[in-house]
Amino acid sequence: MPRARSLVLIAAISLAACASAQSSGQGSPSPSSSSSTAPSPSFTPPPQPRPATSDELQAMIAAGRHPAERDLKLGDSQTCTDHQDCLFFDQANGVVGVKAGFVHGNEGCPDGCGGASCWIFLYQDGGSWQYVNAQCAQAPGYVPGAQDHVYVSGCANVREEPYKSARVVACLANGTTVDVDSAPVYSDRSIWWHLAGKGWMAHDFLVAPPGSP
Numbered sequence: 450m451p452r453a454r455s456l457v458l459i460a461a462i463s464l465a466a467c468a469s470a471q472s473s474g475q476g477s478p479s480p481s482s483s484s485s486t487a488p489s490p491s492f493t494p495p496p497q498p499r500p501a502t503s504d505e506l507q508a509m510i511a512a513g514r515h516p517a518e519r520d521l522k523l524g525d526s527q528t529c530t531d532h533q534d535c536l537f538f539d540q541a542n543g544v545v546g547v548k549a550g551f552v553h554g555n556e557g558c559p560d561g562c563g564g565a566s567c568w569i570f571l572y573q574d575g576g577s578w579q580y581v582n583a584q585c586a587q588a589p590g591y592v593p594g595a596q597d598h599v600y601v602s603g604c605a606n607v608r609e610e611p612y613k614s615a616r617v618v619a620c621l622a623n624g625t626t627v628d629v630d631s632a633p634v635y636s637d638r639s640i641w642w643h644l645a646g647k648g649w650m651a652h653d654f655l656v657a658p659p660g661s662p
Contacts, residue, residue, distance in 0.1 A: 492634060495643035496546060496634065500542065501544060501550060505545060508578050509551075509569070511578075513578070513580045514536070514569075516580040517536060521536060521556070524536070531558065534562065534563050536556055537556070538552070540555065541555075546632025547635060549572045549634060549640045550632075550633060551568050551570045552568070552569040565586060567583060567585040568584055570583065570656070572640055573635065581640060584656050586657070590657075591661055594629050595629070597626070597628070598624055598625065598655075599623060599654055599655065600656070600661075601622075604623070605620065607649065607650050608650070612636060613637050614637075615649070618648045621647075621650075628645040629645070629655070630643055630644070634649075639653075
């Protein structure tokens with residue numbers, strides 16, 4: 450075979466091999482081009498609460514005791530005097546949801562004054578409990594639960610899932626009565642609660658503002 454023809458044949462084979470390799474690469478995208486953001490998990494049906502274990506309860510109380518006393522303007526039960534209004538945990542119980550929960554304690558004084566239930570709300574970050582806020586009340590309507598009220602200026606968004614980017618399905622006016630039917634869920638840097646027959650609402654709209662009964 451003449452030398453010129455041989456060189457042409459080798460070049461043709463090389464071009465064909467190169468084209469085949471390029472075609473194969475296009476059919477098998479690199480991991481970076483095929484990767485995508487993982488979808489947010491669905492919370493349908495809404496998760497249900499469970500009792501906190503003894504260890505969880507003690508950790509929740511340790512994280513929430515002092516900031517709750519500060520916000521509620523209550524003394525510490527460990528140093529409470531007879532006539533001092535304090536926050537007590539001797540009969541406390543805890544409830545845990547999805548990376549969130551609350552401690553249920555009591556407000557009063559050793560000689561019998563006062564008397565109200567108190568809730569301390571927390572979320573979990575890296576396995577540690579973090580305080581959010583607290584409220585004491587003697588009747589429904591001031592903390593997430595049955596016959597709660599919405600506290601907002603204007604209206605509060607109800608969302609399809611517990612995320613700030615989730616679709617808005619309703620907007621409830623201040624004072625609307627709602628029934629919470631889920632455990633607390635910590636998601637998208639907020640605690641969320643599911644409202645029966647409606648959707649998800651951010652925690653802050655369901656806890657009475659400071660100074661409420």
